[in-house]
Amino acid sequence: MSKFLKTPIDYLKGVGPERVSLLQSELGIYHYEDLLTHFPFRYVDRSKYYKINEITLASAEIQIIGKITGLSEIGQSRGKRLVARFADETGQMELVWFKYTKWMKENFEKMINIPIVAYGKPNEFNRTFSIIHPEIETLENQKSAPQGLYPVYSSTEKLTKKGVSNRVWQKMQMQLLSEIKEIEENLSDDIILKFNFSDRLTTFRQIHFPKSTEELKKAEDRLKFEEFFFLQLGLLIKKINHQRKYKSNEFSVVGKYFNEFYENHLPFELTDAQKRVVKEIRTDMGRPVQMNRLLQGDVGSGKTMVALLSALIAADNGFQTAFMAPTEILAQQHFESMKNYLSEMDIKIGLLTGSTKTKDRKILDEKLTSGEIHILVGTHALIEDHVRFKNLGFAIIDEQHKFGVAQRAKFIRKGKFPPHTLVMTATPIPRTLAMSLYGDLDISVIDELPAGRKPIMTVHRKDKDRLGLFGFIKTEIKKGRQIYIVYPLIEESEKMDYKDLMDGYDSITRAFPLPDYAVSIVHGRMKTEDKDFEMQRFAKGETQILVATTVIEVGVNVPNASVMVIESAEKFGLSQLHQLRGRVGRGAEQSFCVLMTKDNLTEDAFTRISTMCRTNDGFEIAEVDMQLRGPGDIMGTQQSGILNFKIASLVKDQKMMTTARYIAEELLKDDPELSKPENQKIKQHFAEYHKEKIEWSRIG
Ligand code: ADP
Ligand code: MG
DSSP: OOGGGGSBGGGSTTOOHHHHHHHHHHHOOOBHHHHHTOOOSEEEEOSOOBOGGGOOTTOOSEEEEEEEEEEEEESSGGGOEEEEEEEETTEEEEEEESSOOHHHHHHHHHHTTSOEEEEEOEEEETTEEEEESOEEEEHHHHHTSOSSEEEEOOOOHHHHHTTOOHHHHHHHHHHHHHHOOOOOOOSOHHHHHHHTOOOHHHHHHHHHSOSSHHHHHHHHHHHHHHHHHHHHHHHHHHHHHHHHHOBOOOOOOOOHHHHHIIIIIOSSOOOHHHHHHHHHHHHHHTSSBOOEEEEEEOTTSOHHHHHHHHHHHHHHTTOEEEEEOSSHHHHHHHHHHHHHHTTTSSOOEEEEOTTOOHHHHHHHHHHHHHTOOSEEEESGGGGSTTOOOSSEEEEEEESOHHHHHHHHHHHHTTSSSOOEEEEEESSOOOHHHHHHHSTTSEEEEEOOOOTTOOOOEEEEEEGGGHHHHHHHHHHHHHTTOEEEEEOOOOGGGHHHHHHHHHHHHHHHHHHSOTTTOOEEEEOTTSOHHHHHHHHHHHHTTSOSEEEEOGGGOSSOOOTTEEEEEETTGGGSOHHHHHHHHTTSOOSSSOOEEEEEEOSOOOHHHHHHHHHHHHOOOHHHHHHHHHHHHHHHHHHOHHHHGGGOOSSOOTTTOHHHHHHHHHHHHHHHHHOTTOOSGGGHHHHHHHHHHHHHHHHHHHHO
């Protein structure tokens, strides 16, 4: 923004040194700009006043003109409260404070018997209406308050205690706005015209003191657009720069490996979505710039086959592929299934994990450096420094969008040119979230399940239904199916959860005794070999029930398992529930998911459970998850810095985000360097914005 807005707030009239230092320490407000962008978090329509006899219990927040006729402190210790009797010509009510300071009490005493305005949401108690913690001020004062919508600012307890009330916030903003003569434009005339935006100064005036909801909406739209637009511009420029910087191997042919497999060994017809994504990847890798692609596809959508086909294209061009999975079990499974698929082809696959023996490892190393191995499947062991390839051209990172993006960097050093990378995730991310976090990557989506899959039926059951559940499990086992029973394991309460798991295991072995039934158990306290052994027994069908903690969450594939029972389902997050459910429904049989919960659920838990019962669509579930938890929590704190929008919301303003992305794309298509005269305002603002972002990321 302009130099003027970089003025320290010390210079603002009416703000003394004590407030200055509080604004700095409490809210990080140092400059005019920081204050100006401390936007109201809500607005109150203060054009209407109520009479006390008009109050009903259904009244929302209202304001009443009246007088305080008396003040008293009532009750002892924790129940202690300050009660003001408040009256107008139509009746009486009470204003109540449970938290108050001596200063506040003295202040209220001064207001006795002069006209005041009380504002808040009325309650009824002992047949008297009351407002708990109302905002109050003298009628005299209120006359000087802004007309129209009344802005309410977020503040801190310390600031409030030091007298920085909402009115003071308003006064500071008014003072600031009166001092600003002009704010530099940061958008092009073209964009402003297209959206019919007001100029920036008007926009800031209207966001703080809107005269109507229409004015407010207009100001909000512009500010939200700016936030999304400059974020998207940054991501897109990063993407363009990346493509310039990272030359890579051009996979120019689709040759015998791919074609032979596709024509003779493909075990099923690809879904249209799989075909589309393979094409996207093929086109990408056919260019001499590094592919940087995120593949999103729900559990069971068939990402592995897409990965395999892409690896064959690499092989066709004489390059090796590294395929990294997050766990040993998964790496093993990918290795086995790929070996199966490729058994009749002249393609060599290797497996490298933490438990690969030194002897085998030596052989593997040789085959890798000689180029005999085409595809190396493994765990994190793959990115260790001593793993050398003859010519690594392609890196696939499975089930790890959170870390995958960082791990790409480690693969970059392993080829002559950085290998093309494909990060695959079965945790669908809402579109707008993906756009802001991974907007510099290309994103492919498999949004279709293979044909013939029956949607999993999900039901909600409680403890009293347990006998019925056991009966149901028995029928399913009689049909030859297998069952997962999952218990939560949450770190803070690990001991208790462990006990729940063991108690559960006991009751299940009692209900499903040998020799008719065999039950496996897998949990985090077991040794890796023991875990693997039990998992294998279940995978081979030697046991019918697998009791487990969430270790089976990611990727495990036992197509014959058709029932997923989740105990204490209310303790799981939505994406975890969805991941777990994805373990069933992999074969041709009708599959079931049973969510067991206690009787009384919180509203949040109820939403999670009923969402699961309503839909199987991972993207829809991810949207609900984002609404419940907010975008920051979904992704963890690490990445949430990018998501610190001042006014825009990834949940509520998805359309605006998509629009901003589109406008940024169009702009860069037309003027990739932002060198045209009409785009100079954008360029200048972006340079400043970008500098701040970079500084922020250094700190963060
Ligand atoms: P995910 O996307 O969760 O990694 P997988 O790649 O493990 O899914 O595939 C799940 C199952 O679906 C596997 O058994 C796989 O063989 C099968 N599968 C994949 N694509 C198809 C298809 N087009 N038609 C039928 N089955 C498929
Ligand atoms: Mg998978």
